[in-house]
Structures are given as structure tokens and as C-alpha cells.
Amino acid sequence: MAPMKLERMLSMKGGKDESSYVNNSQAQAQHARSMLHLLTETLDGVRLSSPPEYSPANFVVADLGCSCGSNTIHMVDVIIKHMTKRYEAAGFDSPPEFSAFFSDLPSNDFNTLFQLLPPYGGSSMEECLASDSHRSYFVAGVPGSFYRRLFPAKSVDVFYSAFSLHWLSQVPEVVLDKRSTAYNKGKIFIHGANESAAIAYKKQFQSDLAGFLRSRSNEMKPGGSMFLVCLGRTCVDPTDQGGAGLLFGTHFQDAWDDLVQEGLITSEKRDNFNIPVYAPSLEDFKEVVEADGSFAINKLEVFKGGSPLVVNHPEDAAEIGRALANSCRSVSGVLVDAHIGEDLSDELFSRVASRATSQAKELLDQLQFFHIVASLSLSY
Incomplete structure (x- = not known):
């Protein structure tokens, strides 16, 4: 999928329905x-x-890949409260004015996000009307790809990005090219793919991350910092995508194969769909940061995040199956809908739920995410 086409449509599933x-x-x-x-x-x-003479200082926080839920609002609130306490502890007469920029691709459901912001925040109209919370910072939405420039030079104090940088700017062209050794025939993800396909994904990830770092190095204020979290893996082999591989490369993959075998889609239709996600190793990530040279690494580690499945009744296999299907659909549903249509998408995720239900216990035991966590600051 070409970069501009993916950029115009990729988003987490908006709205507030079951699979949002x-x-x-x-x-x-x-x-x-x-x-x-x-x-x-x-x-x-x-x-x-x-603060400069005659005007208050402005402290700027930007969340890159904010999506449309309350998580981004909570994390921005954590950042601003922590920095406020630091200013107070340092003896400043008053903290600066704070600005928060929520940034994601233009297709992101900013409407739902803004409805969750204090003082409006609430999942229902009644909760919004009853809310008496306030917001201690100014807000703006910034649509655009974080693989390019988004902000004026030297304007942002803290960049925060969580669970976003594993999304690529595009599916590598060679992965969809039948003439290439990297053609990912029979698969919709690189978990278990051939080595050439995995190398193509790795190169795309590292090219994208390099663009991300170049952009942020121009936009960050001197003395600023960046905190990044993305899906990662502990295995050296990129064809083993760890938790991401189990999420996209097992029951999700099998559900696509079901549609092919039942004649609902052609094998070519399946093969033309690939999830634009790459879970890097620590070395994959470190290579790019060091080659760029703009940022000093304060911390870079693999962190065990846990399961992506949150269920109320771990003994209920059907609930676990639905949780996996909804988890897949909430992050990839927009792309699936665009590729095969909503009706077939319903069929696909119904099969994901059914397959996951039959393997519920194994899913809870085995599906664990690891994350690359990076704390970076300007090296000059």
C-alpha cells in the first residue's frame, strides 16, 4: 500500500462500539x-x-500517535502534573503555561478524543453534563504523519509516543510484488514469513524511524526529552514477531485462509493485504538512533508489558475469543474494511473469535507483549 494512501486511511477504529x-x-x-x-x-x-521578559514561559507536550481514547489524555495529564511539581519544587513563583498537542493521522477520530477531554470528559452525555473537572493546559489537534515535520523548529519540550512507532508508513512494495523474493505469498503478516520479506519490513521500519528522529531533532527545544514506547521482540530473528506475531499471525491469519478456502475471497486478494507493523529488536532500534546521531540514549530497554487481552472472566473461553477479535479489529479493522468491505470484515472477525475461543487457555498463557522503551534527549 502506497505511503500516501495508507496515511489517508490508517487509524485505530473510531467511535464507541464494541470493537472500537x-x-x-x-x-x-x-x-x-x-x-x-x-x-x-x-x-x-x-x-x-x-519565562522570557514580559511574557510567561510556555511548556509544550506533544503526544504522537495519540489515537482516540482516554489513555492519551491521562498520560498528558501525568506529564503536566509532574512538570508542575518540578517547577514548584525548584522555587519558581508560578509554573509556565502548558500546551498539549494531540497528533495522529488525519483519519484519526479526533471528535471522540476531544469529547473525552476535561471538562467535557465522559463516555455519555450525562457524564459530560455532570463533570466538574477542569483542564490545566491548552489543547490543539495536529493531523499528520509523525514520520515528517509536524511542529515549528525548537518548539516542543516533551515528546511522548506510546504503542505507535511499530506502525510503518507503508507496506514495503517488494512484499506485494509477485516477481520479488520478498513476496509474502499466503500471508498477511511477516510472522513466519520468508527471510527476504522480513528484511524488507526491517528496512522500512528503520527508514521510518530515521525520518521520525530527523523531524523531532528539529522540533525539540534544547533541554527537551522524548519518551517512546513501541511493540518489540526479544528474538533476533525478525520472522518471529513475538506477541505481535501471535496477534496477527495465528488466528487472524487462519481466518483469512478460511475466507479463501470458502471461496469468499481469492488467494490473490488475501496476498495483497499485509499488516504494516514491525516489532523491532533492541538492536534494530539502537542502530537507527546511533546512525542518526541527533539524540543521546538515556535509556533503551525491552520491557515486558503483559497480555493485550483484558477479560473479566478468564475461565470464559467465548469472552477470550471476543477479546482477541475485538483487539485485532480495533487496530486493523479500518484497513480490513477498506480491503474487503464491511460485510466480509464481519465474517473475518467472527472467524477470528471462533478460532480464538477454541484456543482460549493457550492464548491467555502465551499472548504476551514486549515493548521497546526509549528515553532520548538531544545530543547537542
Whole structure:
């Protein structure tokens, strides 16, 4: 899928229905909370700036790949409260004015996100009307790809990006080219694919990350910091995508094969669909940061996040099956709908749920995500 085409359509599933991102991002919230100590370490390294004469200082936070749920709002709130306490502890008469930029691709459901913001925040109209919360920062939405420039030069103090950088700007062209050794025949993801396909995905990831770093190095204020979290893997072999591989390369893959075998889609239709996700190893990530040279690595590690499945009744196989299908659909449903239409998409995810239900216990035991966690600051 060409970069501009993917950029115009890729998003987490909007709205508030059962398979929406809003209702299927509890695991991301849990994983983010488990890393708060690493985030606060990064924030403690951010330079506190005095206000220029005649005007208050402006402290700017940007969440890149914010999506449309409440997780981004919570994390921005954590960042701003922590920085406020730092300013107070340092003896500043008053903290700066804070601005928060929520950035994602133009197809992101910004409407749902903005409805969740204080003082409006609430999942229903009644909750919004009853809310008495307030917001201590100014807000703006910034549509665009974070693989390019999004902000003016030297304007952002803290960049935060969680669970987004594993999404590529495009599916590598050679992966969809029948003439190429990297052609990913019979598969919709690189988990278990041939070596050439995996190398193509790795190159795309590293090219994208290099563009991300170039852009942020121009946009970050001196003394600023960046905290990044993306899906990662512990295996050296890129064809073993770990938790991402189990999410997209097992029951999801088998459901596509079901549609082919039942004559609902052609094998060519399946083969022309690939998930634009790459879970890097620590070395994959480190190579790009060091080659770019703009950022010093304060911390770079693999962090065990846990399961992406949040269920109320772990003994209920059907609930686990639905949770896996909804988890897949909340992040890939928009792409699937565009490729085969909503009716066939319903069929596909119904089969994902059915297959996952039959393997529920194994899923809960085996489906674990690891994340690459990076704390970076300008090296000059």
C-alpha cells in the first residue's frame, strides 16, 4: 500500500462500539501505567526554562500517535502534573503555561478524543453534563504523519509516543510484488514469513524511524526529552514477531485462509493485504538512533508489558475469543474494511473469535507483549 494512501486511511477504529479502540485499549492503559517510573525518570531530565521578559514561559507536550481514547489524555495529564511539581519544587513563583498537542493521522477520530477531554470528559452525555473537572493546559489537534515535520523548529519540550512507532508508513512494495523474493505469498503478516520479506519490513521500519528522529531533532527545544514506547521482540530473528506475531499471525491469519478456502475471497486478494507493523529488536532500534546521531540514549530497554487481552472472566473461553477479535479489529479493522468491505470484515472477525475461543487457555498463557522503551534527549 502506497505511503500516501495508507496515511489517508490508517487509524485505530473510531467511535464507541464494541470493537472500537476506545473500548479495547485497556491493556495499553495497563502497560503504560506499568512504565510510569520510566516516564518520570525522563521528565526529571527535562530542562526547566525561565519565562522570557514580559511574557510567561510556555511548556509544550506533544503526544504522537495519540489515537482516540482516554489513555492519551491521562498520560498528558501525568506529564503536566509532574512538570508542575518540578517547577514548584525548584522555587519558581508560578509554573509556565502548558500546551498539549494531540497528533495522529488525519483519519484519526479526533471528535471522540476531544469529547473525552476535561471538562467535557465522559463516555455519555450525562457524564459530560455532570463533570466538574477542569483542564490545566491548552489543547490543539495536529493531523499528520509523525514520520515528517509536524511542529515549528525548537518548539516542543516533551515528546511522548506510546504503542505507535511499530506502525510503518507503508507496506514495503517488494512484499506485494509477485516477481520479488520478498513476496509474502499466503500471508498477511511477516510472522513466519520468508527471510527476504522480513528484511524488507526491517528496512522500512528503520527508514521510518530515521525520518521520525530527523523531524523531532528539529522540533525539540534544547533541554527537551522524548519518551517512546513501541511493540518489540526479544528474538533476533525478525520472522518471529513475538506477541505481535501471535496477534496477527495465528488466528487472524487462519481466518483469512478460511475466507479463501470458502471461496469468499481469492488467494490473490488475501496476498495483497499485509499488516504494516514491525516489532523491532533492541538492536534494530539502537542502530537507527546511533546512525542518526541527533539524540543521546538515556535509556533503551525491552520491557515486558503483559497480555493485550483484558477479560473479566478468564475461565470464559467465548469472552477470550471476543477479546482477541475485538483487539485485532480495533487496530486493523479500518484497513480490513477498506480491503474487503464491511460485510466480509464481519465474517473475518467472527472467524477470528471462533478460532480464538477454541484456543482460549493457550492464548491467555502465551499472548504476551514486549515493548521497546526509549528515553532520548538531544545530543547537542
